[in-house]
Amino acid sequence: MESHITYPHFGPLTLLFKAILxxxxxxxxxxxxxxxxxxxxxxxxxxxxPEWMCTPFKLSLGSQIECIERGANHVFQIGGIGTCRAxxxxxLQRVITEDLGYEVKFTNIDYHLPFDMxxxxxxxxxxxxxxxxxxxxxxxxxxxxxxxxxxxxxxxxRGMEIExxxxxxxxxxxxxxxxxxxxxxxxxxxxxxxxxxxKEEVQIDEEADPLKIGIIGEIYVVLEPLLHLDxxxxxxxxxxxxxxxxxxxxxxxxxxKLNPFVKxxxxxxxEKARPYIEQYCGGDGQESVGATILLRELGWDxxxxxxPFSCMPELSAQSVIPSVTNDxxxxxxxxxxxxxxxxxxxxxxxxxxxxxxxxKRENERxxxxxxxxxxxxxxxx
Amino acid sequence: xxENCDCPKKEGMTSIETLSKEEILESTQEEIALEVSSDxxxxxxxxxxxxxxxxxxxxxxxxxxxxxxxxxxxxxQSIQQGITLLKEIVGENFQISGVGATGSARQLTGLVVGAxxxxxxxxxxxxxxxxxNSEIQTIIEIGGQDSKIIIIRNGLPVDFAMNTVCxxxxxxxxxxxxxxxxxxxxxxxxxxxKSNNAVAIAGRCTVFAESDMxxxxxxxxxxxxxxxxxxxxxxxxxxxxxxxxKEITGPIMFQGxxxxxxxxRDALRRSLIKQNKIKHEDDIIVPEHYDVMGAxxxxxxxxxxxxxxxxxxTKFVGWQIPDINYQTKGFECKGCPxxxxxxxxxxxxxxxxxxxxxxxxxxx
Numbered sequence: 001m002e003s004h005i006t007y008p009h010f011g012p013l014t015l016l017f018k019a020i021l022x023x024x025x026x027x028x029x030x031x032x033x034x035x036x037x038x039x040x041x042x043x044x045x046x047x048x049x050p051e052w053m054c055t056p057f058k059l060s061l062g063s064q065i066e067c068i069e070r071g072a073n074h075v076f077q078i079g080g081i082g083t084c085r086a087x088x089x090x091x092l093q094r095v096i097t098e099d100l101g102y103e104v105k106f107t108n109i110d111y112h113l114p115f116d117m118x119x120x121x122x123x124x125x126x127x128x129x130x131x132x133x134x135x136x137x138x139x140x141x142x143x144x145x146x147x148x149x150x151x152x153x154x155x156x157x158r159g160m161e162i163e164x165x166x167x168x169x170x171x172x173x174x175x176x177x178x179x180x181x182x183x184x185x186x187x188x189x190x191x192x193x194x195x196x197x198x199k200e201e202v203q204i205d206e207e208a209d210p211l212k213i214g215i216i217g218e219i220y221v222v223l224e225p226l227l228h229l230d231x232x233x234x235x236x237x238x239x240x241x242x243x244x245x246x247x248x249x250x251x252x253x254x255x256x257k258l259n260p261f262v263k264x265x266x267x268x269x270x271e272k273a274r275p276y277i278e279q280y281c282g283g284d285g286q287e288s289v290g291a292t293i294l295l296r297e298l299g300w301d302x303x304x305x306x307x308p309f310s311c312m313p314e315l316s317a318q319s320v321i322p323s324v325t326n327d328x329x330x331x332x333x334x335x336x337x338x339x340x341x342x343x344x345x346x347x348x349x350x351x352x353x354x355x356x357x358x359x360k361r362e363n364e365r366x367x368x369x370x371x372x373x374x375x376x377x378x379x380x381x
Numbered sequence: 382x383x384e385n386c387d388c389p390k391k392e393g394m395t396s397i398e399t400l401s402k403e404e405i406l407e408s409t410q411e412e413i414a415l416e417v418s419s420d421x422x423x424x425x426x427x428x429x430x431x432x433x434x435x436x437x438x439x440x441x442x443x444x445x446x447x448x449x450x451x452x453x454x455x456x457x458q459s460i461q462q463g464i465t466l467l468k469e470i471v472g473e474n475f476q477i478s479g480v481g482a483t484g485s486a487r488q489l490t491g492l493v494v495g496a497x498x499x500x501x502x503x504x505x506x507x508x509x510x511x512x513x514n515s516e517i518q519t520i521i522e523i524g525g526q527d528s529k530i531i532i533i534r535n536g537l538p539v540d541f542a543m544n545t546v547c548x549x550x551x552x553x554x555x556x557x558x559x560x561x562x563x564x565x566x567x568x569x570x571x572x573x574x575k576s577n578n579a580v581a582i583a584g585r586c587t588v589f590a591e592s593d594m595x596x597x598x599x600x601x602x603x604x605x606x607x608x609x610x611x612x613x614x615x616x617x618x619x620x621x622x623x624x625x626x627k628e629i630t631g632p633i634m635f636q637g638x639x640x641x642x643x644x645x646r647d648a649l650r651r652s653l654i655k656q657n658k659i660k661h662e663d664d665i666i667v668p669e670h671y672d673v674m675g676a677x678x679x680x681x682x683x684x685x686x687x688x689x690x691x692x693x694x695t696k697f698v699g700w701q702i703p704d705i706n707y708q709t710k711g712f713e714c715k716g717c718p719x720x721x722x723x724x725x726x727x728x729x730x731x732x733x734x735x736x737x738x739x740x741x742x743x744x745x
Contacts, residue, residue, distance in 0.1 A: 038719055331540055336545045358400050
């Protein structure tokens with residue numbers, strides 16, 4: 001039977017999955033693109049999930065069922081042997097879809113096992129040999145850099161734009177362009193231009209004195225707008241510039257994995273977290289703590305910590321974060337999301353948090369003038 | 382993030398405000414001498430999940446009149462009722478120079494009363510508390526759906542936390558149990574004080590608490606003991622959930638609707654003394670107007686704004702608010718996969734606002 005492949009909706013990095021399948025030359029007609037999830041997707045997922053499972057599982061299951069109904073019979077997603085419940089997403093979803101009467105193949109790639117990952121990518125591809133797969137992976141990681149960069153740029157420029165909606169328009173053009181180029185050299189060349197394009201096309205308020213807020217937490221919730229209730233846009237609308245500290249580069253950044261002189265981004269965070277959490281505690285727990293410390297050192301104003309109800313790694317992080325806050329003076333706002341759509345409490349907390357950060361910053365500055373804010377000083381990659 | 386939404390992109394959400402530069406400077410500086418004009422009065426309206434509070438202050442930040450009523454899930458009606466009650470006290474010709482709205486229904490309230498400032502309740506509360514007593518180090522606030530802690534150092538808020546997942550450890554937890562025991566919530570506190578022997582009751586979840594209570598009732602424990610046990614459970618939940626890891630020191634300002642409950646006040650006091658967080662009983666201060674602090678806070682914010690910019694004319698709709706027919710309607714937008722729930726507010730026949738859309742397509 002011909003396989004019709006689908007992939008998870010993953011916030012802005014949905015495009016990465018799309019890029020992976022494109023580079024592996026899976027024919028267009030054999031790809032089932034997931035539609036933007038909504039409340040009904042979540043309800044559909046919850047209906048067929050164990051009650052105690054975390055929200056990302058429910059949402060991805062809902063999205064899968066929608067795609068299966070549209071003809072997909074092969075799910076390509078991330079998973080594997082990680083040390084949180086994400087590792088049982090694939091197997092559990094396979095059993096559930098089986099019970100529902102579908103025959104679906106699951107391919108779960110895992111960054112802990114680079115060789116298995118290569119094999120999995122090869123099995124998804126259009127009869128590639130290992131060399132072709134490697135070449136495709138090269139294009140993928142290069143595009144991953146550009147996607148991450150664009151996302152960070154959006155959350156920087158949107159917080160200060162004068163004409164509302166300008167940043168989103170520019171971003172859309174960039175995403176479209178990124179998908180139309182296939183040569184690694186050209187992608188790399190375009191990558192260098194991306195910050196310039198934003199600078200030229202988006203008019204920002206030169207007088208703006210935005211707060212800098214980092215977003216830490218469970219990767220799926222940090223990235224998927226339905227689950228984080230449009231957190232980035234909310235912050236941007238409140239005149240704050242923000243960035244997330246998670247990325248799927250963990251999976252794709254092969255050069256950093258192989259090069260002994262380059263430290264992968266998440267390893268930097270983990271090292272910072274070591275005085276508080278010594279060992280890898282699954283998911284992004286350790287990274288959340290590490291990023292808080294790193295961003296304080298870089299002079300950021302605060303953090304928003306967001307995770308799905310009952311997420312074990314982030315709960316571990318949450319339990320040490322108050323002592324981190326005490327030691328280094330970095331306020332962290334914890335937000336737990338589940339199936340609720342009540343946004344008032346969410347908005348109230350954000351507004352109050354920002355009010356508090358503004359007062360705190362003014363007090364710390366003690367009359368000193370504001371620093372000039374620019375993309376170069378904001379970006380720490 | 383570009384969602385595949387074909388709606389025209391406009392400003393994402395409707396008017397939201399945080400502190401402006403001037404307000405920050407003000408809160409970080411010593412008290413600025415304000416020009417005293419005794420004939421100006423400012424109204425603050427705080428519509429929360431459980432209660433609706435209105436407060437009028439004069440230009441010395443003194444409370445002139447206040448009204449505290451229950452929201453009962455009908456915010457617009459309760460605002461109208463509140464305004465009616467105020468009108469009866471101060472008279473129809475009373476001049477209001479500025480109006481502020483706060484509380485979880487602040488957006489709607491802002492529209493109905495015509496607010497000059499719409500601000501979140503946490504900021505409003507800390508402002509009101511600091512105005513009442515500038516020495517305080519901690520604000521503990523337990524309201525209907527929210528409970529929060531604000532840590533103040535040198536007169537500035539430095540950290541805060543709020544309840545995260547559910548309404549355990551808040552007023553509605555007590556409300557639920559009072560309902561179950563068929564005791565008016567007002568008598569709850571006094572009953573707790575009569576007991577000398579608290580019964581252990583689970584504080585994490587109302588459902589667990591309820592089964593505990595049923596069990597303890599059937600064993601034959603007295604009502605007073607169970608109520609005291611409940612009060613202690615709520616305080617325990619608050620301190621371990623909201624107050625977790627926070628440096629709680631005195632003087633502490635205890636406010637919000639639950640501060641009215643003497644049983645909870647007592648339990649909080651004993652618990653904090655036991656944990657060595659405070660030394661004396663007087664370290665917990667319940668402000669005189671604990672129930673309308675949010676309204677006072679937002680009235681102060683309006684006053685600051687208007688005193689600075691005397692040219693601003695208030696948007697206050699007027700004392701005829703109770704006579705205006707306000708309506709709200711909800712529908713789902715089918716324009717894109719987001720399926721936003723849109724709320725439409727009508728004043729008479731006229732649509733005065735819509736919100737709820739992610740893309741801003743429906744904003745008026």
